[in-house]
Structures are given as structure tokens and as C-alpha cells.
Amino acid sequence: MSLVAAFLVPGSPLPLLRPEVPVWAGLVAAHAQAAAALAEARPDVLILYSTQWLAVLDELWQTRPRVQGVHVDENWYEFGDLPFDLRVDTELAQACIEATPALGVRSKGVDYDGFPIDTGTIVASSFLDPAHRYPVVIAANNLYHDWQRTEALGALAAAQAARLGRRYAVIGIGGLSGTLFRHEIEPASDHIASTADDALNQQLLARLAAGDAPALRAFVADYAASARADMGMKHLAFVLGALGEAYRGATTLGYGPAYGSGAAVVRFTL
Amino acid sequence: MATGKILAGFLAPHPPHLVYGENPPQNEPRSRGGWEPLRWAYERARQSIERLKPDVLLVHSPHWVTQVGHHFLGVPHLSGKSVDPIFPNLFRYNFDLTVDVELAEACCEEARAAGLVGKMMRNPKFRVDYGTITTLHMIRPQWDIPVVGLSANNSPYYLNMEDGLGEMATLGAATRRAIERSGRRAVLLASNTLCHWHFHEEPAIPEDMSREHPQSYDGYLWDMRIIELLRQGRTREVFELLPDFIREAFAEVKSGAFTWMFSAMGYPEMPGELHGYGTVIGTGNAVMEWDLTRVA
Ligand SMILES: [Fe+2]
Numbered sequence: 001m002s003l004v005a006a007f008l009v010p011g012s013p014l015p016l017l018r019p020e021v022p023v024w025a026g027l028v029a030a031h032a033q034a035a036a037a038l039a040e041a042r043p044d045v046l047i048l049y050s051t052q053w054l055a056v057l058d059e060l061w062q063t064r065p066r067v068q069g070v071h072v073d074e075n076w077y078e079f080g081d082l083p084f085d086l087r088v089d090t091e092l093a094q095a096c097i098e099a100t101p102a103l104g105v106r107s108k109g110v111d112y113d114g115f116p117i118d119t120g121t122i123v124a125s126s127f128l129d130p131a132h133r134y135p136v137v138i139a140a141n142n143l144y145h146d147w148q149r150t151e152a153l154g155a156l157a158a159a160q161a162a163r164l165g166r167r168y169a170v171i172g173i174g175g176l177s178g179t180l181f182r183h184e185i186e187p188a189s190d191h192i193a194s195t196a197d198d199a200l201n202q203q204l205l206a207r208l209a210a211g212d213a214p215a216l217r218a219f220v221a222d223y224a225a226s227a228r229a230d231m232g233m234k235h236l237a238f239v240l241g242a243l244g245e246a247y248r249g250a251t252t253l254g255y256g257p258a259y260g261s262g263a264a265v266v267r268f269t270l
Numbered sequence: 271m272a273t274g275k276i277l278a279g280f281l282a283p284h285p286p287h288l289v290y291g292e293n294p295p296q297n298e299p300r301s302r303g304g305w306e307p308l309r310w311a312y313e314r315a316r317q318s319i320e321r322l323k324p325d326v327l328l329v330h331s332p333h334w335v336t337q338v339g340h341h342f343l344g345v346p347h348l349s350g351k352s353v354d355p356i357f358p359n360l361f362r363y364n365f366d367l368t369v370d371v372e373l374a375e376a377c378c379e380e381a382r383a384a385g386l387v388g389k390m391m392r393n394p395k396f397r398v399d400y401g402t403i404t405t406l407h408m409i410r411p412q413w414d415i416p417v418v419g420l421s422a423n424n425s426p427y428y429l430n431m432e433d434g435l436g437e438m439a440t441l442g443a444a445t446r447r448a449i450e451r452s453g454r455r456a457v458l459l460a461s462n463t464l465c466h467w468h469f470h471e472e473p474a475i476p477e478d479m480s481r482e483h484p485q486s487y488d489g490y491l492w493d494m495r496i497i498e499l500l501r502q503g504r505t506r507e508v509f510e511l512l513p514d515f516i517r518e519a520f521a522e523v524k525s526g527a528f529t530w531m532f533s534a535m536g537y538p539e540m541p542g543e544l545h546g547y548g549t550v551i552g553t554g555n556a557v558m559e560w561d562l563t564r565v566a
Contacts, residue, residue, distance in 0.1 A: 056356050057472055070395055074421075075336055077393040106471065112358045114351040116397065144470070180337050182425075183387050259338070 002162050003246055003270065004041035005169035006239055007034050008208075009127065010263035011052055011120025012175065014187070016127060017079035021187040023256060030254020030265035031127035037267055038128055043169040045089045046129065046136045047157050049150075049238035050120035051174035051231040055140035059100055059153065061093045062086075062117075062138040063109030073119045084122040089135040095160040096137065103152050105145075120173040128171065137161075141234055147220075150234040154241025170242040172235030176201045176262030177227035185259065193260035200227040201255065201262040208266055211249035213240065227262070239268070246270060271453040276446060277322045279458040279531045280315055281542075281558040283522075284331065284404035285550035286354045286361030288312065291477060294411060298362040304477025311546025311557035312408040318559055319410055324457040326370045327410060328377075328418040328445065331461045332525035333401035336421040337428070339387025340441055342374040343419035345394050354400040360476060365403050370416035373452045377418060380444035386437060391421075405461040420445075422525045431513055431524060438526035442533025449534075458534055460527035464496060465489030465519035465554035472551065485552025492519040493547070493554040500558060503541040505532065519554075540565055 009031065015024040038046075053060070068085040097107040121138055139153060154170065161168040177197035192198040204223055207216045217240075224232040240247060249269040256263055289297050291304040319327075334341070346369055354361035374390065381388035402419050420441070426434025449456045467489045473481040484490040492515055499508045509532070516524045523529070532538075538560060545557040 054355065056468075057470060072393050072396045074334055074396075074399070075338065077391055077396055078389075081393070081395055110358060112353055112362060114353045114362060115358050116353055116355050182338060182428075184338060184389075 002165065002167050003158060003170065003242065004043050004167045005038050005270065006243055006268035008172045008236060008239060008264065008266040009034065009124045010175050010258060010265070011050055011123050011173040012258035012263055013073050013076050013082060013119050013123050014079065014258050016123050017076065018187055023188060023190045026254045026256050027263055027265060033253045034265050034267055035128045035130070038169055041169060042167060043134055044166040045092055045161060045168050046134050047161060047168055047170045047242065048121055048124060048136055048138045049141065049154065049172050049235055050118050050124070051141050051235050052118040052120035053138065053140040055142040056144070058106045058108040059142050060108055060110050060140035061097050062088050063090050063093050064088060064111040064115070065090055067115070067117055071117060071119065071122055082119065082122045084117055084125065085132050086117070086125060087132070087135045089137050092161055092164055092166060093137045095164060096139070096157050099156050099160055100153070103149070103156060105149065105153070124171055124173045139238070141231060145234070147232060147234060147237045150237040151241030154238035155244055158242035158244070170239050172239035174233070174235035175230035175258060176204060176264055178230050178261055179228055181260040190257045190259060192257045192262055197227050197262060201264070205252045205255060205264060205266070208250040209252070211247060213247050243268060274449045274452045274454040274456065276449055276456050276458060276535055277324055277563055278318065279460065279535050279560045280409065281528065281556055282315065282405045282409050282459040282461055283463045283555040283557070284401040284461045285463065285553070285555060286357050286400055286404050287476065287550045289363060289404055289407055290360040294407065296364045299360055301477045304479055305548060305550060307546050308548035308550070308555055308557065314545040315409055315557050315559060318561065319457065322457060322563070324415060325454045326373055326416050326418060326456050327406065327459055328420065328456055329402050329405050329459040329461055330420040330422065330527035330530045331399055331401035331405065332422045332522055332527065333399040334419070334421040336423050339389050340381055340423045341389045341391050341421035342378045343369045343398070344371055344374050344390035344392050345369060345396065346371050348396060348398055350397050352398055352400050352403050361400055363400070363403055365398055367398065367406065367413055368416045370418050373448060373454055374418045376448035376452050377445050380448040381441055384440050384444045386440055386444070401461050405459050409459060422527065426524050426526055431516060435526060435529045438529040439533040442530040445530065446534040458531045460531040462525065462527045463522040463553045463555050464493045466522045467520050467552060469552045482549055483552070484549050484554060489519040489554060493556070497544060497547065497556055500542040501544055503539045505537050505539050509537065535560060535562060538562065538565065
């Protein structure tokens with residue numbers, strides 16, 4: 001097994017852009033813990049799946065060897081810019097593209113100057129790999145893919161990484177409960193939008209810790225609807241698919257609000 | 271200062287394929303044409319803009335999605351490269367636009383006064399979305415008229431369609447008041463596709479028109495029904511049918527631009543002029559004009 005680390009991270013730019021806000025500081029510290037754990041795991045590549053990179057036609061994989069620039073989020077532009085500089089493991093990305101037809105999924109590589117890298121990918125890589133040490137593979141969230149298909153894609157990416165002899169880390173980027181405040185709030189007053197959402201998020205984190213994959217899947221099916229979970233928690237599906245039999249539990253490194261929605265940094269036990 | 275007014279409104283959809291088919295210097299990829307009937311429809315709309323000579327173009331785009339309120343471009347000058355995340359092979363466009371910040375601020379203030387959350391986008395590095403750019407390019411490729419760009423708050427999807435579109439109607443009325451007090455002669459652009467059922471795979475040659483057709487016959491019938499009513503000026507009926515049209519044809523007008531524009535114009539029961547209709551990757555697109563100077 002060459003899977004060396006796996007995480008769920010929120011992808012909200014708020015803690016990254018405003019780390020001094022006390023209510024977001026816990027998430028910042030949790031990302032730092034995750035980054036340290038990742039460094040210890042010495043990965044060759046980070047496999048990223050972000051709910052915020054939306055695809056509609058094919059499954060998309062970033063194949064430009066180096067993508068760099070400055071991104072401005074379409075919602076949170078007032079909090080600052082998001083510079084990024086990512087190196088792509090194009091060999092692994094290409095292998096994934098060639099492998100997906102076996103799942104009945106057509107894939108395409110994306111190799112264009114100026115292609116809009118999504119906020120979640122940038123936030124996660126900035127937090128977890130601030131020194132740009134590890135190459136990445138980035139997979140899109142195709143809106144027509146369901147939980148099962150997303151799990152299968154996660155498994156496929158992991159299998160290809162293993163086949164190429166990589167030490168790989170898998171990172172699912174997305175939120176928990178999805179209810180955002182629809183009016184402006186003072187960042188310092190941020191909190192989970194409702195006690196019901198908060199309770200559901202806590203239950204999800206407890207299920208993640210328990211390490212029972214079938215029970216977790218069954219719970220998420222309900223949780224996704226009742227908590228308006230980010231994209232039906234497909235970022236979790238991708239990670240679970242990649243973990244496969246290796247899933248046996250997880251630790252929540254941090255949990256808190258992101259403008260009312262739920263955000264957590266979770267490290268999977270390997 | 272004379273009272274400002276809305277000269278005209280256009281249904282002005284934004285498939286990036288139309289820019290790709292035209293091969294303007296700002297767009298990197300090259301094509302052998304394609305989607306000519308829709309591009310010719312836009313040629314006619316361009317002539318109307320030339321005749322109307324508006325001071326400002328206001329565009330509401332479904333591809334600047336905001337969650338906390340309705341946002342307005344608020345930087346005097348914006349430039350950069352806009353790459354369509356779904357069709358990066360077709361649309362990599364170097365844009366350079368001037369914003370009518372004064373009018374944008376007035377729109378934002380009026381929206382707030384009407385009880386909506388309004389926000390000014392002040393980040394100079396902001397990358398304008400491809401919907402806004404495609405619509406603006408297709409209607410006025412010279413880029414010599416200042417613009418006001420409005421985001422699409424996700425309320426029709428997030429709350430429910432009726433309440434969300436209600437917000438868009440409020441936004442439209444607020445936009446009208448802002449235009450009137452600004453003294454501007456304005457044109458409104460609703461950047462919306464009609465039936466939005468689309469193919470799931472792109473043809474190997476995207477501009478191969480032997481492959482272009484409506485994705486859904488039911489969707490096509492819906493488009494014809496709506497266009498026919500609009501051509502007859504039966505606006506009230508269109509808005510009565512709108513929720514069913516959106517549900518059954520997956521129509522992009524759900525994002526609010528169409529409602530925003532008609533509310534701003536006061537839902538005129540006047541015949542719209544159809545400049546043309548065509549499908550793009552299976553979706554239905556009409557370029558239509560409501561010239562309010564004809565009734566004044
Ligand atoms: Fe669109």
C-alpha cells in the first residue's frame with residue numbers, strides 16, 4: 001500500500017484569508033497540524049478532489065505541468081487574493097484519464113494558460129503545502145456523477161498512483177453542512193447556521209471516527225439532504241473510494257463555521 | 271440632468287461557442303465558423319445597439335454566482351483573460367472593459383433600499399465571468415460602451431424558484447430607479463439560454479454543424495411556445511408559464527436575468543423582435559429585442 005495520508009479539508013477561503021479572526025483560528029491551526037502530518041508522510045503526490053471545480057461534460061483532470069497565478073474568489077473577493085503555484089504530476093493525471101473509460105466515464109485533460117483553478121484547490125494546497133513541495137493531481141467534480149461513481153473515481157486514482165509506484169496522499173476538499181448566511185455578518189460573530197446543522201455535523205464527524213464504511217455511507221445519504229451538505233459530500237466519496245479497505249477511522253483536527261456552513265479538517269487513520 | 275431611461279432590453283444568451291465561431295482577435299482558439307444563424311441574429315442586435323446609442327449596457331449573468339446578496343462590478347477598469355471552465359477549448363478571451371461605477375453604485379443603493387443585500391465588487395484583480403463577457407462581446411464587440419455587471423444571486427436555486435425570482439424582480443425595479451436618477455440612456459441584457467438540456471459529449475469538431483440539434487424535442491417545443499408568446503407581446507402569460515417552463519425545459523432563465531430585465535422594463539406587453547434562434551450543444555438560444563423607444 002502506497003497510500004501515505006488522507007484528509008478532508010473545507011476549501012473555504014475565509015480561514016486562509018482572515019486567519020486572525022478568532023472563530024476561524026481553530027481551522028487554521030488544524031490545517032497546520034494536517035500539513036505537519038502530511039510532511040511526515042513524505043508523499044510523492046497529492047491527489048486532490050474539490051467540490052468547487054465543477055465539470056459538466058467529461059471528467060476533467062488538470063494536465064498543465066505548472067499552473068500559477070492569482071485567483072480572486074467570486075464571492076469572497078473583498079477578503080483578499082489567492083495566489084497559487086502548482087506543479088502537476090502529469091504522468092499520473094494522464095494515467096487516470098486513460099483508465100476512466102473502464103468505469104464508463106470519458107475523461108479529458110485540461111492544459112490551458114489561464115484556466116480558472118477553483119478556490120478550494122488553491123486554499124487546500126496553500127494550507128497543506130505552503131512551500132509547494134509536492135506535485136498534485138487535480139480531479140473535477142462532475143455534476144452528473146453520483147456518490148458511487150465518485151467513489152469509483154477515487155479508487156481509480158489511487159490504483160493508478162499505486163501502479164506508478166507513487167507514495168500518495170488523497171485530499172477531499174469541501175464543506176460539511178451547506179447553509180450559508182445570506183446577509184453580511186461580522187466574521188467574529190460567525191457560527192454554524194443552526195443547532196440542527198451543528199448536531200448533524202458532529203454526528204458525521206463521530207461516524208467518520210468510528211471507521212465503519214457501510215454505516216458511514218448510510219448515514220451520509222440522510223445527512224447530505226438534511227444538512228444541505230456540500231455537493232452531497234462527494235469529496236468524502238472520493239476519499240473513501242481511494243482508501244478502500246484501508247479506511248478504519250479518522251480524527252477531527254478542527255471543526256467550525258465558515259459563514260454559517262460547516263467546515264472541518266479531518267485526518268484519516270492509516 | 272434629464273431623467274434616465276431604459277431604451278431597450280435584449281435576451282442575449284452567452285454560449286461561448288458564438289465567440290469561438292466568430293474568431294475575434296481577443297479569443298485564442300480558432301474555428302471554421304459554426305452557429306451562423308445565432309451569430310447573424312447577434313449581427314442584427316448589434317445594428318440596433320448602433321442605432322440606439324446607449325450610454326451604458328447592463329448585463330445580468332448566471333455565471334457570476336453569489337451567495338450573500340446581489341453584487342455589482344465596482345472597479346472602473348477590468349482586464350484579463352477569461353477562460354470558460356466548461357469549454358476552455360473554445361473560450362480563452364482577453365477582455366478589457368470599462369465599468370460605469372457611478373450607475374453600478376446607484377443600482378446597489380437602490381437594491382439595498384428595496385431590502386435586498388447589495389454589494390460592490392472592488393477587487394481590481396477580479397476575473398469577469400465568461401457569461402458577462404460573451405454577451406457583451408456578441409452585442410457590442412467594439413467594447414466602447416461602459417457596462418454595469420450584476421451577479422446572479424443563487425436564491426432561485428437555494429431558496430425556491432418563486433421567492434428567488436421575486437428577488438430578481440425587486441432587483442429589476444431597483445435597477446430601473448437607479449437608471450432613472452442617473453440620467454443614463456441604458457440597454458439591459460438578460461444573459462440567458464432558454465431550454466438548457468444539453469449534450470453530454472462534445473462533438474470531435476465542436477463547430478461541426480451536422481451534429482448540432484436540439485437535445486430535447488419537448489424542450490424545443492417549450493422554446494417555440496415561449497418565443498411565440500414573446501413575439502406577440504403576451505408577457506403576462508409568459509411569466510405565468512415561467513415556473514413550468516423552467517422545470518420542464520431546465521431553462522436557464524431560472525437564474526434570474528430574464529425576470530430582472532422584464533421587471534426593470536415594467537413587463538411591457540409589447541411584441542419582442544426575434545433576431546434569431548439556434549441550438550448550441552443542444553440548448554435553445556434566442557436573441558430577442560424589446561425596443562422601448564418605439565412605444566414612448
Ligand atoms: Fe450559461
